[in-house]
Amino acid sequence: MLILNCPVKLQLLEGVLRRSLPQALPVYGTVMHINRGNPAQHEVVVDSWPEFKAVVTRPCKEVVKDKWDFYANLHAIFYRDVDACRAMLENAEAIDWRKAFQLQGIQDGMYEVARDIAEARHVHLEPYLYQTCLHPGPPASFQSRMKSDLLHFGILNPSHAAILNEVWDFGGNNRSLCYLESLIRYFPNACLMNKEGQLVSWSLSDPFACMAHGYTFPPYRGQGCVQAVLQSISRKLYARGFPLYCGVLPENQPSKQALKHQGFHILLETYYMLIITPALDLKE
Numbered sequence: 507m508l509i510l511n512c513p514v515k516l517q518l519l520e521g522v523l524r525r526s527l528p529q530a531l532p533v534y535g536t537v538m539h540i541n542r543g544n545p546a547q548h549e550v551v552v553d554s555w556p557e558f559k560a561v562v563t564r565p566c567k568e569v570v571k572d573k574w575d576f577y578a579n580l581h582a583i584f585y586r587d588v589d590a591c592r593a594m595l596e597n598a599e600a601i602d603w604r605k606a607f608q609l610q611g612i613q614d615g616m617y618e619v620a621r622d623i624a625e626a627r628h629v630h631l632e633p634y635l636y637q638t639c640l641h642p643g644p645p646a647s648f649q650s651r652m653k654s655d656l657l658h659f660g661i662l663n664p665s666h667a668a669i670l671n672e673v674w675d676f677g678g679n680n681r682s683l684c685y686l687e688s689l690i691r692y693f694p695n696a697c698l699m700n701k702e703g704q705l706v707s708w709s710l711s712d713p714f715a716c717m718a719h720g721y722t723f724p725p726y727r728g729q730g731c732v733q734a735v736l737q738s739i740s741r742k743l744y745a746r747g748f749p750l751y752c753g754v755l756p757e758n759q760p761s762k763q764a765l766k767h768q769g770f771h772i773l774l775e776t777y778y779m780l781i782i783t784p785a786l787d788l789k790e
Contacts, residue, residue: 507599510550516541528640531751532582532610535715536563545692546713551600559590562600576606576781577685588615595623603627606783612638612775620780629784636753636777639770645740660699662690673721696738698731707731709739717752732764753777
């Protein structure tokens, strides 16, 4: 195992991962961010180079100081086969199972391997399974018809994080608040506001270059807000060369319909988000 920190090698890795989409999407997005300033201060671990079978992205060691903070301790994995996935996840130099962390990936076998290791180490694993949505082309093909001319586009700032934290299913604590503040501060986002300057709808992107944390307040639903925000953030991401993708819960039909209306394809691949914690209560 080795940490890949040579800029030339990281550029080569980005090209290799591009040819392995959509399965490599979370790792690919992270490597793209690393090669473009590394705002989340992540690093890349490979089992070998240049011929690798598994690659993990993770925060640099000095970034996550709180052992219970799975929000900031974000990992993504891509692998050539399940055995390589198991070897990487079992490697203590690659993954520190003594800390709470999040593992994301879009490949079959990942969840089962992580679950087996978690059981053997007596740590808790909570799986969240999403459908992967990918837009095949430029966002110029997006359609946006807002039913209200009283709304205008804006950009989120860190002071908005408290509002987002209140409505986010994974929010409601100080760690989630700090995480949302970091996303707003360092990654592309888009929002709609009403004439009083209050938030109406928004979407963020994260260190995986994934569109996430989208939300529209109930009084404004059904007015085209989601489509407008999707269009805005997609243009920002596309202008920087990032793929346009996200995960959506299988039962979330309104979001799926909004994404399909904007040209997103719902793929067969499952987007896995696994939250691993050595203790259950992290809201201290």
